[in-house]
Amino acid sequence: MSAANLLQVPEEHLFGSDNLPYGLFSTEVESRRRLGVRFGDAVLDLGGAASALGSPHAEVLNGDSLGPLLASGLTVWREVRAELRGWLRPDAGEEIHDRLLPLLRPLAEVELHLPFEVADYVDFYASEHHATNVGRLFRPDGEPLTPNWKHLPIGYHGRAGTVVVSGTDVVRPNGQRKAPTEEVPSFGPSRRLDIEAEVGFVVGTPTRLGQSVPQSQFREHVFGVCLLNDWSARDIQGWEYVPLGPFLGKSFATSVSAWVTPLDALDAARTSPPARTHALLPYLDDSGDEVEQAGLDLRITVTLNGDVVAEPPFAAMYWTAAQQLAHMTVNGASLRTGDLFASGTVSGPEKHQRGCLLELTWGGREPLQLPFGQRAFLENGDEVTLTAWAPAANGRRLGLGEVTGRIVGGA
């Protein structure tokens, strides 16, 4: 493909000018990490473009992280996006396109990096279908949903330092595991290694300690979304998690997509969350105008070694990201630029809509029959890829990139 073609992106392309997600890239000859925006099958060097075209926001686009743009706030996010859309329009003019062309790199020639430094990482548990299934599997003698589940979005802090970018190999974790039938725990590589298909939300604008963020201010603080795979060692998790929650069963790796899609690209995907079955306290109530359509219609596909194993619908999530942010800050906990909070496993009501193997194989008892063999949990060499799309204007679709990882044996 000649360089000139890189600017000719068909309207129906998943990464057209309605999308424009941000990432961090380098190339073999230019090893410095630079901010880029994905357009079609190429990456535009954002700092370079901002300099070449005299953007007033060149300073936040010229660094080696998405951090400065994240920190610059909603007004700047929108100004930068409007500027980019202007530059990339087919009718932007030859002068602009001539300056952009040398700053485009075909995707195949770039290496993508973790786009921002993760400050705190929080993982929620927002799918009623997932929580119900897991409750049945982990606590067969009790009610599947705990009494608090419909009153607050349950969440916990995960390990920020082990969030890795898509494409990073995942080392099978060692740890303690004890089945209920065993007398004492044993140690070794996890035998029940799993995925969790999730959507992550990236915080831009920070808050001070003691401040809370109502649902109506969600857009001022959250910049965009990524895809996220919260790898989980079910045997380690099952033994460790009572009473203080998941720890080593999750902390070995969490993979995120290399592209962060700005919320402004997802307006056509906004949708109403499921009907609420319980009255909510005012800070979580989302029945009002201000916070309507706080759900997002994102369609996720999970593939294992290239075969589709699940299609989880994000629209089915009971708790919205705006409710999660309101809850997370209602105690006065401050936000930092780079905070990442994830939805929890996305599972829908149907069997093929379940976002983890634990559910798909019902605790391993009903292995998946796949062309390459059967799978209860992941084997070494397995590669899992999540992709997703969202509805856009005029019946078109936006791509949310992918998050992929391959399991490798431990040392």
Place this chain on the structure above:
Amino acid sequence: MSAANLLQVPEEHLFGSDNLPYGLFSTEVESRRRLGVRFGDAVLDLGGAASALGSPHAEVLNGDSLGPLLASGLTVWREVRAELRGWLRPDAGEEIHDRLLPLLRPLAEVELHLPFEVADYVDFYASEHHATNVGRLFRPDGEPLTPNWKHLPIGYHGRAGTVVVSGTDVVRPNGQRKAPTEEVPSFGPSRRLDIEAEVGFVVGTPTRLGQSVPQSQFREHVFGVCLLNDWSARDIQGWEYVPLGPFLGKSFATSVSAWVTPLDALDAARTSPPARTHALLPYLDDSGDEVEQAGLDLRITVTLNGDVVAEPPFAAMYWTAAQQLAHMTVNGASLRTGDLFASGTVSGPEKHQRGCLLELTWGGREPLQLPFGQRAFLENGDEVTLTAWAPAANGRRLGLGEVTGRIVGGA
């Protein structure tokens, strides 16, 4: 006190030349944050001293964070400490002391800051006495210790972004709470605000993903200790924590002392942990020579509005910090410089040795009778201070500084 006296620190001083903890300070006239070491009742400007005396380590001492020193590794930690001890010896010579004197600031004239950027924050649950008491209070119908407790050091990730330095006011958190006797949850300021007296461990040397740190390598990775108060809203915690652990009941604030005491100052405080009642898996086994005396004899005092309410003994902790680090990394989770992991509430076997109000007042049912009134949990305006000392050579004592915080009402 004249400046000259600041270098004359009596041998029995809690912050003599055997101690030398590190911190970050500024003064009213010099607002730039600088690395300092506490000596007696003063702070020595470390970057200034390193430059004035030609230290080979001036580069890691001259910044506005402890981070570069933390990242420089055990050999440099020891060389810097040896250098400092040399400079501060009474017989170091007039030339050296003349150069140091202008770089000393009386404690009363400095402001102390959070000494390093907290990467990930992990909180353990390592006191058998505390876990047993809390188990009895939170789960009165079950065994107080969960089946895993004696097999692994239970822990969870906390919020790194709300770790604050001693002296920072603590805003009473709002949140959901529901007593077992109530039909539905209510919202408002926590009515059961508590402390947790803990010891924090600060990671210096990082690891790569997939690498684990055996107990025998603890000293290569952990730089030192601080005091830590893990403020806890018991009513919020009690309603939210099943099944994924503490979240908003803890995430509003965690206070740490302004001084980080290097492990090399605590050799005389090393002691054996309590006898193990259960066989441990090899990575946690601490019966061997290499890891013996991995406990620390630190004596903590908790005061509430100036009155002593508890004296928790750190030597009673069942799990050691070396075991915690080995456990935290055994799944391949990487460490970053600035990772902070805390012991969990320090409680001893005696009633006055309990490190939180939940235990001291037995769930609020037996309020403390104090000169200023009775207390089940904290009231607005209450000030809590933790201090600690450790045995040093020749029967002397080292101080571990203090962590203090005052409760203020919410917005």
